[in-house]
Amino acid sequence: MNTGLGEATDIIGILVSVIFVSAMLIWVERRLLAVWQDRLGPNRVGPLGLMQVVADMIKMFFKEDWIPPFADKLVFVLAPTIVFITMLTGFAVIPFAPGLGIIDFNFGLLYFLALSSLSVYSIVLAGYASNNKYSLLGGLRAAAQTVSYEVFMGISIMGVVMLSGTFNLREIVEAQRDVWFIIPQFFGFIIFLIAIIAESRRAPLDLPEAEQELVGGFHTEYSGMKFGMFFVGEYLGITLSSAIIVTLFFGGWLGPWLPPLAWFCLKTAIGIMFFILLRGGLPRPRYDQLMAFGWKVLLPAGLLNLLVTGAMVLSLQG
Amino acid sequence: MELILFYLTSAVALFATVMMITRLNAVHGLLYLILSLLSVGVIFFLLGAHFAAVLEVIIYAGAIMVLFVFVIMMLNQGQKTIDQENAWLQPGVWILPSLMALVLLVEMAVIVVLGGNAQTGHIVNSKQVGIALYGPYLLAVELASMLLLAGLVGAYHLGKPILKITRPGGNS
Numbered sequence: 407m408n409t410g411l412g413e414a415t416d417i418i419g420i421l422v423s424v425i426f427v428s429a430m431l432i433w434v435e436r437r438l439l440a441v442w443q444d445r446l447g448p449n450r451v452g453p454l455g456l457m458q459v460v461a462d463m464i465k466m467f468f469k470e471d472w473i474p475p476f477a478d479k480l481v482f483v484l485a486p487t488i489v490f491i492t493m494l495t496g497f498a499v500i501p502f503a504p505g506l507g508i509i510d511f512n513f514g515l516l517y518f519l520a521l522s523s524l525s526v527y528s529i530v531l532a533g534y535a536s537n538n539k540y541s542l543l544g545g546l547r548a549a550a551q552t553v554s555y556e557v558f559m560g561i562s563i564m565g566v567v568m569l570s571g572t573f574n575l576r577e578i579v580e581a582q583r584d585v586w587f588i589i590p591q592f593f594g595f596i597i598f599l600i601a602i603i604a605e606s607r608r609a610p611l612d613l614p615e616a617e618q619e620l621v622g623g624f625h626t627e628y629s630g631m632k633f634g635m636f637f638v639g640e641y642l643g644i645t646l647s648s649a650i651i652v653t654l655f656f657g658g659w660l661g662p663w664l665p666p667l668a669w670f671c672l673k674t675a676i677g678i679m680f681f682i683l684l685r686g687g688l689p690r691p692r693y694d695q696l697m698a699f700g701w702k703v704l705l706p707a708g709l710l711n712l713l714v715t716g717a718m719v720l721s722l723q724g
Numbered sequence: 725m726e727l728i729l730f731y732l733t734s735a736v737a738l739f740a741t742v743m744m745i746t747r748l749n750a751v752h753g754l755l756y757l758i759l760s761l762l763s764v765g766v767i768f769f770l771l772g773a774h775f776a777a778v779l780e781v782i783i784y785a786g787a788i789m790v791l792f793v794f795v796i797m798m799l800n801q802g803q804k805t806i807d808q809e810n811a812w813l814q815p816g817v818w819i820l821p822s823l824m825a826l827v828l829l830v831e832m833a834v835i836v837v838l839g840g841n842a843q844t845g846h847i848v849n850s851k852q853v854g855i856a857l858y859g860p861y862l863l864a865v866e867l868a869s870m871l872l873l874a875g876l877v878g879a880y881h882l883g884k885p886i887l888k889i890t891r892p893g894g895n896s
Contacts, residue, residue: 481751512849516778523786527758530790534751534797542797549794553787560782573850 417508424497428641433458435641435682442686463634471630474536481535486632489528489639496521496646501576503659503666514575515567518650519560522605526552528639529607529614529624536627544623547693548614551604554700559601561708565594565715566654579658586657590718593711595655597704602651604696606643609685613693648677730770737763748806750796754789761785772847 433448433456440447449455473479499514501507511517526548533545567573569590570581578587588595604611615623622628625636652658652673659666661673691699740760747753761784768777857865 478749478751481755484755511774513774513778516775516782520778520781520786523782523790526786526790527793530793530797531751531755534793545797546794549790549797553790553794556787 416506420497420502420508421494424494424642424645425638428638428645429459429463431641431644431678432462432637434678435685438679438682439686442683466631466634469630471632474538474627476537477627478535478537481531482627483632485528485532485535486628486635486639487528488531489525490635490642492521492525492528493639493642493646497649499575500646500649501579501653501658502670504576506667507576510574510576513573515563515573515578515654518575518646519556522559522646523552523556525639525643528636532628532636533614533624536624538627540621541624541626544614544616544620544626548607548624551607551611551613551696554697555601555604555704558597558700558704558708559605561705561712562594562597562601563654564712565591568712568715568719575653575658579653579660582657582660586655586660588655591655591711591715593707594715595651597708597711598654599651600704602647603681603684604700606640606647608640608644608681610688610690611696612690613696616690644678644681645674648674648681651677730767733763733766733770737767750799750805751793754793754796757792758785758789761789775848775850775853 436458437447437449437455447455448458451457451461473482496518498508499511499517501510501514529548529552530545533541533543533548536542566578566587569587570578572578572581581587600611607614612623614620615625617623620626625633628636649670652670656673656677658673659670661669664672737760740756740763744753744756744760747756761780765777765780765785768774768780
């Protein structure tokens with residue numbers, strides 16, 4: 407089992423359902439936030455407001471797709487596609503259920519890390535190409551934040567790799583038959599969670615687009631479908647992050663009674679809702695607080711976790 | 725099939741590298757360099773070095789190049805720098821580097837014609853990389869880590885704020 411491709415129908419099915427879920431998240435997020443804030447949210451278009459996504463999409467298609475005359479045109483058009491493509495290709499290694507997935511790659515975990523680090527180009531290049539001081543500040547923040555938190559993300563999942571002895575995501579899921587890795591790797595999980603929120607630039611760590619200080623951050627100059635691309639890219643990122651968290655720490659498709667795919671979808675949905683709850687519940691830290699917290703707290707904690715896990719694995723073996 | 729993929733990727737890598745060198749706008753040049761690094765990653769993958777391929781993308785394309793873009797962005801270069809670069813890139817500059825590259829090309833052609841034994845299909849896994857790094861190459865790893873530590877200490881020293889600031893008329 408090495409780099410084997412899935413069936414063509416599987417691949418198309420996964421692609422379509424992932425894009426569909428990400429688009430529907432626009433509605434899910436607005437409704438859920440409304441519930442938690444004692445409001446109703448969008449409930450007018452279609453049953454329960456479900457057609458709100460379609461309405462939004464039609465609106466976006468008909469908006470003027472404006473490229474500012476002072477922008478670097480080539481890079482300006484290229485930037486929004488990068489986040490979309492990297493996040494979508496990231497789903498290639500996700501093990502949805504036994505036998506269901508796109509590729510079974512021995513370095514699946516590293517592949518995910520590589521793609522999530524490439525996705526930052528989208529933000530950085532958008533900030534550069536817009537030729538606008540707010541966008542530039544957003545791009546700079548994104549670059550620094552992502553490069554730093556990538557380090558802690560990599561270190562925090564090494565505990566999982568040590569316990570399972572592989573980078574292959576399918577084998578990592580299989581290694582959790584007895585106990586989910588959230589229990590032996592609780593500190594690793596906390597660090598990974600914070601790092602992945604920073605990496606996917608979601609509220610409360612959405613400093614590159616902090617509306618109150620940077621207008622719209624990196625997407626200040628974007629409109630129409632290009633803005634929509636950033637938007638859907640962000641939701642794809644949330645879905646991918648939840649899927650990875652479920653795979654690494656919550657036993658992937660494992661669970662009693664229900665079929666494996668149902669367990670995977672259920673756990674991922676809970677993960678996504680947790681991301682939305684975080685946005686509704688926590689204030690945004692200041693930029694220097696974010697960086698200092700990363701380097702002064704998360705890095706030592708991650709290294710300590712690595713050390714303790716290594717010692718435990720060695721003592722149990724020897 | 726694999727040969728076609730290999731030559732296709734190599735063509736992309738070469739094209740991207742040439743474009744990177746000849747771009748006058750620094751950010752466009754960097755984009756081509758990223759493309760070139762990604763295609764080198766694919767070449768590693770095709771040769772069976774999956775671990776090296778993923779590391780190439782994570783470290784070079786994902787981390788180092790982000791910092792490059794970061795710095796170039798801060799410099800805020802406009803049309804002036806493009807004109808300056810244009811003035812520097814005279815055709816005569818190309819002669820010597822091209823000659824040296826030609827020598828390398830001839831060397832490679834000779835090796836290929838004489839029957840080079842590039843092994844394809846031998847897949848290296850992460851365990852073998854780890855055993856090699858911490859076995860026969862342990863000294864090199866230690867030296868590299870010392871070099872990095874020295875760099876870190878140096879950067880910390882340079883970035884240290886100067887504490888004694890005397891402001892005339894200030895209340896500090």
